[in-house]
Amino acid sequence: MSVLPLRRRLSVLVALVGCAVLAPPAARASAPPPAPAPVAASAGRAVAAGVTYRVFDLPTSRGTARVHLLSADLGDPRVSVGLLYPGVVAARAPLSRLADGAGAVAGINGDFFNLTEVQHPGVEATGAPVGPAVAGGRALKAAVPRAQRFGPSLPPGTNTRQVLGVDQDGRARLGELVLRGAVTTPDGTLPLGGLNQYALPVGSVGVFTKDWGSVSRLRSTCGTDSDRGAPCSAETYEVTVRGGRVVAVAGTPGRGAIAPGTQVLVGREEGARHLRGLAVGDRVQVSHRLVSAGRDVAYRFAVGGFPVLLGGAPLRGMDGVTSAVRTAAGIGAGGRRLLLLALDGGEGYRSGLTVVEVAELLRDLGAVDGMNLDGGGSSTLVARTGGSAGVRVLNHPSGGVERAVPNGIGLFVAP
Structure with a gap:
C-alpha cells in the first residue's frame, strides 16, 4: 500500500538527534518520479567527517515506522565504504562487533543468508x-x-x-x-x-x-x-x-x-x-x-541484495502489501552520496514498510538507485556517538537483541 494518503500528515519526530522535516514517499511505483524532497543542510548529527545520522518517524496506514538514516559523502576523500564480515564467508557475528573489529565509524547489516535448514x-x-x-x-x-x-x-x-x-x-x-x-x-x-x-x-x-x-x-x-x-x-x-x-x-x-x-x-x-x-x-x-x-x-567492495529503485523510479511488480522491518541503501549525487537506513523494530514500530514504500522513501531522500537488504531481526544500524571509540546500536532490532549476521556495509573515515 502506498503512503500517498499520508503525504500531508508526515511530521518528522525529533528523536535521539536533531533533524529537519522530510517529505514522505508520494508516488506509486507506476507513476513518474517527482523531484526529490528537500532535506535541510542542518539535518542530522555528525558521526565523523562526511558521515551524518538522523532519525525520523514516518506515518503509514498500518502505524508509524521509525527510520534510522546514515548519509555518507563519498566525494570526501576521507570517507570510504567496506565490507564488514567475520573474516570468512560461512560465519556470523553481531554487526557492532564487526564494525568495531574493522574500525568502522558506522554501518548497517547486509545480505540475506542461510539462517536455517529445517x-x-x-x-x-x-x-x-x-x-x-x-x-x-x-x-x-x-x-x-x-x-x-x-x-x-x-x-x-x-x-x-x-x-x-x-x-x-x-x-x-x-x-x-x-x-x-x-x-x-x-x-x-x-x-x-x-x-x-x-x-x-x-x-x-x-x-x-x-x-x-x-x-x-x-x-x-x-x-x-x-x-x-x-x-x-x-x-x-x-x-x-x-x-x-x-x-x-x-x-x-x-x-x-x-x-x-x-x-x-x-x-x-x-x-x-x-x-x-x-x-x-x-x-x-x-x-x-x-x-x-x-x-x-x-x-x-560489493554486497548482495536486490534493487528496488533504478534511475529514480521504483521497480514495477514489487510487493506493495507485505510490511516488515527493513534495511536498505540508496545512491545519489552520481554515486557520491550513499544513504544507509534501517527501520526500528522496537515496540510500536514493528509494522515497518513495504518494499514499494522503501523504494519511494529512498527516492524522496534523494537517491536515484536503491537496494533492499536483509530485514526483520537482522535490521541493525550502528554508529559512533558522542565521541566514543566504538559503535553502538541506534535502532531497536525486532528480536530485542542484535542478530549475528554474515556481513554488513561499513563506513570508514580516515583521520
Whole structure:
C-alpha cells in the first residue's frame, strides 16, 4: 500500500538527534518520479567527517515506522565504504562487533543468508550470504541459484547476482557480478559453477577456498535450481587440490578450515561424475573471478541484495502489501552520496514498510538507485556517538537483541 494518503500528515519526530522535516514517499511505483524532497543542510548529527545520522518517524496506514538514516559523502576523500564480515564467508557475528573489529565509524547489516535448514534435517546451516561479496577488491564468493535464496520474493527482472558496490573511483553503484571460472583436468576443462557458495547449481562443480571457513560443505549439494527444500543430492564427490595437484578425494563433502593455497572442489550429479575420474597426484588447475555484467566495472567492495529503485523510479511488480522491518541503501549525487537506513523494530514500530514504500522513501531522500537488504531481526544500524571509540546500536532490532549476521556495509573515515 502506498503512503500517498499520508503525504500531508508526515511530521518528522525529533528523536535521539536533531533533524529537519522530510517529505514522505508520494508516488506509486507506476507513476513518474517527482523531484526529490528537500532535506535541510542542518539535518542530522555528525558521526565523523562526511558521515551524518538522523532519525525520523514516518506515518503509514498500518502505524508509524521509525527510520534510522546514515548519509555518507563519498566525494570526501576521507570517507570510504567496506565490507564488514567475520573474516570468512560461512560465519556470523553481531554487526557492532564487526564494525568495531574493522574500525568502522558506522554501518548497517547486509545480505540475506542461510539462517536455517529445517527442510534438511541433520544438515548444518552455513550462515553464508546469498549474493556475491567483494572485500578490499577481492572476490569472496559468488551468488547461489535464484531458487536457493533466502528472503522475500525478488522483483521481476532481478536476480541473486545483483550487488551494491563501490568501484575503483570511489563511486557507489548497483551492478551484477557473474562468476567466470574453470576446472582444467587431464580429461578436459569444466566450467566452474560456484565459489564459496552454500548452494551449487545442479550438475555443477564448485570451489571452496580458505575464505569459506570451517563449516561443512554438505549444504552446497542440497536443494535444486527450482526447489530450495528438495533433498540433498545422492551423487556427490570432493577433491582437494594443492600446488596444482590432487592431494585427497572423498565421496561426500567434508568440513574444516581450508589452508591457504588449497582448493576444495565439490561436485554434484554430473559434476561429481567428472571429479570421480581424478586420482591423487593428477594435475588440476582452477581459475575463478567475478566479472561485472554489462559494464566493465572493478569493485573495491560489493554486497548482495536486490534493487528496488533504478534511475529514480521504483521497480514495477514489487510487493506493495507485505510490511516488515527493513534495511536498505540508496545512491545519489552520481554515486557520491550513499544513504544507509534501517527501520526500528522496537515496540510500536514493528509494522515497518513495504518494499514499494522503501523504494519511494529512498527516492524522496534523494537517491536515484536503491537496494533492499536483509530485514526483520537482522535490521541493525550502528554508529559512533558522542565521541566514543566504538559503535553502538541506534535502532531497536525486532528480536530485542542484535542478530549475528554474515556481513554488513561499513563506513570508514580516515583521520
